[in-house]
Amino acid sequence: xxxxxxxxxxxxxxxxxxxxxxxxxxxxxxxxxxxxxxxxxxxxxxxxxxxxxxxxxxxxxxxxxxxxxxxxxxxxxxxxxxxxxxxxxxxxxxxxxxxxxxxxxxxxxxxxxxxxxxxxxxxxxxxxxxxxxxxxxxxxxxxxxxxxxxxxxxxxxxxxxxxxxxxxxxxxxxxxxxxxxxxxxxxxxxxxxxxxxxxxxxxxxxxxxxxxxxxxxxxxxxxxxxxxxxxx
Amino acid sequence: xxxxxxxxxxxxxxxxxxxxxxxxxxxxxxxxxxxxxxxxxxxxxxxxxxxxxxxxxxxxxxxxxxxxxxxxxxxxxxxxxxxxxxxxxxxxxxxxxxxxxxxxxxxxxxxxxxxxxxxxxxxxxxxxxxxxxxxxxxxxxxxxxxxxxxxxxxxxxxxxxxxxxxxxxxxxxxxxxxxxxxxxxxxxxxxxxxxxxxxxxxxxxxxxxxxxxxxxxxxxxxxxxxxxxxxxxxxxxxxxxxxxxxxxxxxxxxxxxxxxxxxxxxxxxxxxxx
Numbered sequence: 001x002x003x004x005x006x007x008x009x010x011x012x013x014x015x016x017x018x019x020x021x022x023x024x025x026x027x028x029x030x031x032x033x034x035x036x037x038x039x040x041x042x043x044x045x046x047x048x049x050x051x052x053x054x055x056x057x058x059x060x061x062x063x064x065x066x067x068x069x070x071x072x073x074x075x076x077x078x079x080x081x082x083x084x085x086x087x088x089x090x091x092x093x094x095x096x097x098x099x100x101x102x103x104x105x106x107x108x109x110x111x112x113x114x115x116x117x118x119x120x121x122x123x124x125x126x127x128x129x130x131x132x133x134x135x136x137x138x139x140x141x142x143x144x145x146x147x148x149x150x151x152x153x154x155x156x157x158x159x160x161x162x163x164x165x166x167x168x169x170x171x172x173x174x175x176x177x178x179x180x181x182x183x184x185x186x187x188x189x190x191x192x193x194x195x196x197x198x199x200x201x202x203x204x205x206x207x208x209x210x211x212x213x214x215x216x217x218x219x220x221x222x223x224x225x226x227x228x229x230x231x232x
Numbered sequence: 233x234x235x236x237x238x239x240x241x242x243x244x245x246x247x248x249x250x251x252x253x254x255x256x257x258x259x260x261x262x263x264x265x266x267x268x269x270x271x272x273x274x275x276x277x278x279x280x281x282x283x284x285x286x287x288x289x290x291x292x293x294x295x296x297x298x299x300x301x302x303x304x305x306x307x308x309x310x311x312x313x314x315x316x317x318x319x320x321x322x323x324x325x326x327x328x329x330x331x332x333x334x335x336x337x338x339x340x341x342x343x344x345x346x347x348x349x350x351x352x353x354x355x356x357x358x359x360x361x362x363x364x365x366x367x368x369x370x371x372x373x374x375x376x377x378x379x380x381x382x383x384x385x386x387x388x389x390x391x392x393x394x395x396x397x398x399x400x401x402x403x404x405x406x407x408x409x410x411x412x413x414x415x416x417x418x419x420x421x422x423x424x425x426x427x428x429x430x431x432x433x434x435x436x437x438x439x440x441x442x443x444x445x446x447x448x449x450x451x452x453x454x455x456x457x458x459x460x461x462x463x464x465x466x467x468x469x470x471x472x473x474x475x476x477x478x479x480x481x482x483x484x485x486x487x488x489x490x491x492x493x494x495x496x497x498x499x500x501x502x503x504x505x506x
Binding site for chain 1 (some may be wrong): 242245249250251253254258260262263266269275277278
């Protein structure tokens with residue numbers, strides 16, 4: 001009885017690739033590429049840099065395929081490589097956060113505009129959504145981007161490992177080289193901070209939207225009135 | 233316990249809220265170019281590998297064959313070298329080699345002259361010559377062994393002589409060592425004696441010094457005694473003169489008994505006479 005590739009675990013797929021099965025690697029890549037890319041992008045905040053490191057990580061996976069120890073979880077190994085690459089690149093995750101903070105500080109307006117543009121662009125292509133829904137999603141995406149940028153680097157690391165890698169606390173602790181309690185604490189604080197930030201951000205946006213709609217509704221009759229007056 | 237469960241429920245609420253928003257949010261993915269680059273890298277890796285795998289067995293077999301043939305060739309050359317050395321050694325042996333060579337050359341000439349000829353007589357001749365040569369070869373070998381044995385005997389004799397010389401030298405060396413040791417012992421004894429003598433001399437000199445000091449002390453005492461004696465005499469004389477003066481002044485003066493013990497006999501006489 002032969003199992004299809006989709007039913008195989010990442011570890012088995014990796015072993016099959018090491019034996020020369022390219023299809024196994026394709027599936028393995030397809031399963032893990034999105035999460036890994038976002039893990040890098042959210043931390044590095046620069047698309048080209050994230051892509052470079054993304055390629056380096058997969059290059060390392062490919063070159064070390066034969067020496068891969070199947071007893072270790074594949075995703076743990078993959079994200080560990082990715083994390084080490086990030087640290088190698090910016091020397092230390094704290095330095096990364098400083099760099100990010102300073103970049104945000106210098107280019108605050110520009111970044112916000114870019115993100116806004118990017119998010120808008122994404123939702124503009126989705127024609128199935130109603131304008132209200134599009135607006136809501138855009139607001140949420142902007143809020144998430146904003147709040148993730150505000151999160152300290154070590155909390156962001158743990159959060160992304162949880163959300164993008166789907167790791168358990170034990171695995172997160174293993175990847176970030178810390179104990180279980182520290183990882184749990186970081187994750188707890190990360191979620192708490194994000195919730196507070198997102199709530200505030202979305203409230204502010206909603207209030208702004210309400211104000212905009214109210215002002216437009218006030219302005220329209222006034223304009224009509226003034227127009228009428230003009231015609232009159 | 234209660235606060236722990238509260239914390240956990242808060243954490244799960246936060247997680248639910250944030251995760252829902254995050255999962256509904258923006259999901260960037262790597263570009264197609266990156267995908268194709270990574271997949272090409274992976275493909276290249278597995279196309280390079282089988283090539284090596286295909287060649288690794290053939291390559292290892294070829295390498296092992298080469299090694300074995302090299303070793304065989306090396307052994308063969310060593311054997312041939314040994315054989316040629318033996319041949320040259322045999323040739324050097326002083327035996328009636330000339331006749332053998334002549335016979336062998338005769339065989340050679342017969343064989344060459346009878347090349348292609350099936351006549352039996354020359355072959356028989358050659359066989360007989362070979363039969364003659366073989367015992368001579370054996371003789372040569374025997375003489376060679378004898379010579380070797382002689383050489384070995386000479387060397388053994390030389391070795392035994394050297395051993396004897398060595399043992400003699402060792403004996404003489406031990407004797408010399410013993411003699412030097414005895415001399416050293418004697419010298420040591422003398423040194424000890426001298427040392428003792430020195431010590432005795434030092435002791436006696438120390439004693440003499442002590443004696444001298446004692447004598448000095450006694451002399452000093454005597455000096456003191458002498459000085460007290462003269463003082464005593466002076467006093468005696470003074471007393472005598474006083475007593476004389478008393479006697480001259482009073483008519484019934486008598487020499488008291490107590491003065492008699494102190495004054496000299498002559499002084500007593502003088503006092504009684506006058």
